[in-house]
Amino acid sequence: MNKDEGKNNRHEAGKATFIEWTPPAAGQPREVELVMMAPPVRRLVALITGSSQGLGRALAERLLSEGWTVHGFARGPQDLTHAAFTAHAVDVTDEAAVRSAVGSVAEAGRIDLLVNNAGAASMNALLLTPGSVAEQLMRVNYLGTFHCLQAVGKVMVRQRAGRIINLTTVAVPLSLEGEAAYVASKAAVEALTQVAAKELASSGVVVTAVGFGPVDTKLTRAVPKAALAKINAAIGRPEGTTMAQAVDFLLAHSRSALAGKVEYLGHVL
Amino acid sequence: MLNREQALALVLRRLAALGRELGKPDLEQADASTRLFGENAALDSIGLVTLIADLEEDIRVATGKTVTLADEKAMSRLTSPFRRVDLLAEYVVEVTK
Numbered sequence: 001m002n003k004d005e006g007k008n009n010r011h012e013a014g015k016a017t018f019i020e021w022t023p024p025a026a027g028q029p030r031e032v033e034l035v036m037m038a039p040p041v042r043r044l045v046a047l048i049t050g051s052s053q054g055l056g057r058a059l060a061e062r063l064l065s066e067g068w069t070v071h072g073f074a075r076g077p078q079d080l081t082h083a084a085f086t087a088h089a090v091d092v093t094d095e096a097a098v099r100s101a102v103g104s105v106a107e108a109g110r111i112d113l114l115v116n117n118a119g120a121a122s123m124n125a126l127l128l129t130p131g132s133v134a135e136q137l138m139r140v141n142y143l144g145t146f147h148c149l150q151a152v153g154k155v156m157v158r159q160r161a162g163r164i165i166n167l168t169t170v171a172v173p174l175s176l177e178g179e180a181a182y183v184a185s186k187a188a189v190e191a192l193t194q195v196a197a198k199e200l201a202s203s204g205v206v207v208t209a210v211g212f213g214p215v216d217t218k219l220t221r222a223v224p225k226a227a228l229a230k231i232n233a234a235i236g237r238p239e240g241t242t243m244a245q246a247v248d249f250l251l252a253h254s255r256s257a258l259a260g261k262v263e264y265l266g267h268v269l
Numbered sequence: 270m271l272n273r274e275q276a277l278a279l280v281l282r283r284l285a286a287l288g289r290e291l292g293k294p295d296l297e298q299a300d301a302s303t304r305l306f307g308e309n310a311a312l313d314s315i316g317l318v319t320l321i322a323d324l325e326e327d328i329r330v331a332t333g334k335t336v337t338l339a340d341e342k343a344m345s346r347l348t349s350p351f352r353r354v355d356l357l358a359e360y361v362v363e364v365t366k
Contacts, residue, residue, distance in 0.1 A: 103335050157322040202315050 043084070045111050047102070049073040049092050049148055050118030051080070054217045055167075058243045059115060059250060060085065071105045073098075073118065073148070092118045092144030102151035110159055113254065114152040116145040116166045116189075123223070126180040134181040141185035142192070149196055153205060160204040165254060166193045168211035170235050173268045178227075186211075190262050197260035208257040211264040213237060215246045235266030271332060276361035277301060279331065280354055283323050284311070291316065301355040317351060324357075328365060336364045 046063050050056040051072025060070045060080060069084045078087035090101045105111060120140040122133050145166050156162030168186045171179050190209055197207040213235045214220040214228045232240050249265045257263055271279065281299055288296025296311055304310040306317050321338050328336050343350050343360065350360030 099335070099337070103329075154322040154325065157319055158326050199315065199318070203319060 043067060043069045044113065045069045045071070045105075045109060046113040046115065047071045047073065047105055047111055047148075047152060048115045048117055049090075049144065051087075052076055052078045054219065055212075055215060055243065055246055055250075056115070056117040058247050059117070062247050062251065068113075069109075071111075073101060092116075092148055093139045095147045098147040099151050102148070102155065106155045110162075111152055111155050112162060114148060114156075114162070114164045115250070116148050116164070118144050118148075119167060119186075121179075121182050121219070123178050123182070123227075125178060129181050134184070137181045137185040138188065141182070142188040145189050146192060149192070149207070153196065153200055153207075156205040157200065157203040162205045163254060164196070164200075164205065164207045165250065165257075166190075166207070166209040168193075168209045168262060168264075170211050170213045170231070170264050170266055170268050172211065173264065174231070174234055176231065193262060194260045201259045206257075206259045208253065208259065209262040210250055210253045210257075211262065211268075212246050212249070213241055213266055215241045215243055217243065235264070235268055237266045241265060271328075271362055271365045273358060273362055275331075276365075277355070277358040279327050279361065280324065280358050283320060283327055284354070287312075287316065287320055287323065299354055301353075301358070303354045305351055305353060305357065307352065321351070324361070328361065332365050334365055338364065 044067075046060075046068050048056050048060050048063075048070060049072075051060045051070075052074035056072070056074075057078075057080060060072055063070050064082045064084055067084075069086075070082075071086045071088060072078055072080065073088050073090040073092060075089065075091045077089075080087070086105075088101045088105075090097050092098055102111075118140065120137055122129070122137060124133070149164055149166070152162070152164065156164070166189050168190050169182070170176075171183045172187050172190060176183055193207055193209040200207055213231050214223065220228060228240065229238070232238055246265065253261075253263050284299045284303070285297040288294060288299075293311070299311060305312055305320070306314070312320060325336060325338055328334060338360070339351075348356065350356045
């Protein structure tokens, strides 16, 4: 009898163990072994834009702690160090750079989740907002999301699976005064989300959006407290939103939101 | 770089695979003259998008080149390269040069 026949031969594939059964030759006694077999587990892969700080960074850290592989896109340096984290220096407004970086991620395997988090904000009265600011917000918030959605969307269509979450803001449904250019750029993201959801659903790709009020970050600490309190009160969150709450909400959204859903943390009509 | 025969084979192979996946056996019998979109075409708009996404990966695997088939150059042509299988194959040859 061949030494491999009639035995369960264990193989190690990364951390997963799988067992191969080789039948015994005719007339040979069978060895019977009962084993507990763990299915091979593939690490899920996320791509997060704007991962150098704030929500993007906090989300990357959470996913890494849950066993994901994470690729982070940011314009500047990223100091997050983890064996399963890869930093990519990418400006999301640069279509060619986005395509190239997404291509390198896809060559290494699948992309299960894209979070279009990179964004910019500006508060100013409409009549005092320079056109250049409005243009820049549209470039970063809308076009950046568009480029990443398009490049990763193609990868996910090929996979026939994937989830894309675009970041929006409660400022859209609140039609917040003093943020016209920002609100318009995020409204464009919401519209893009809903059309993309329809176009990609039949390929197994779910596109949704999630929005927050002011999340406690370095950025919002520079905003006058009265302004933050007004927004937080309007969405029924007088205590505001911590980073951990935002990450929890985003992950819960990622597990349950149906295609095209635009969901906000807070009471927004 | 791919020649015309190789590009045609690539497109037809991908169409056949898509036909099996979508339950459209006609796609497995496609040839150079098969219309890809428009009236009486083999694919709907979603099917065409899927074909293009899949083909871009097939081209990368076959040639090592990352190409974008549906770019402004393709979209602005008087005769769309996505109209028929032979036109698409010729376009694949062009973008992989």
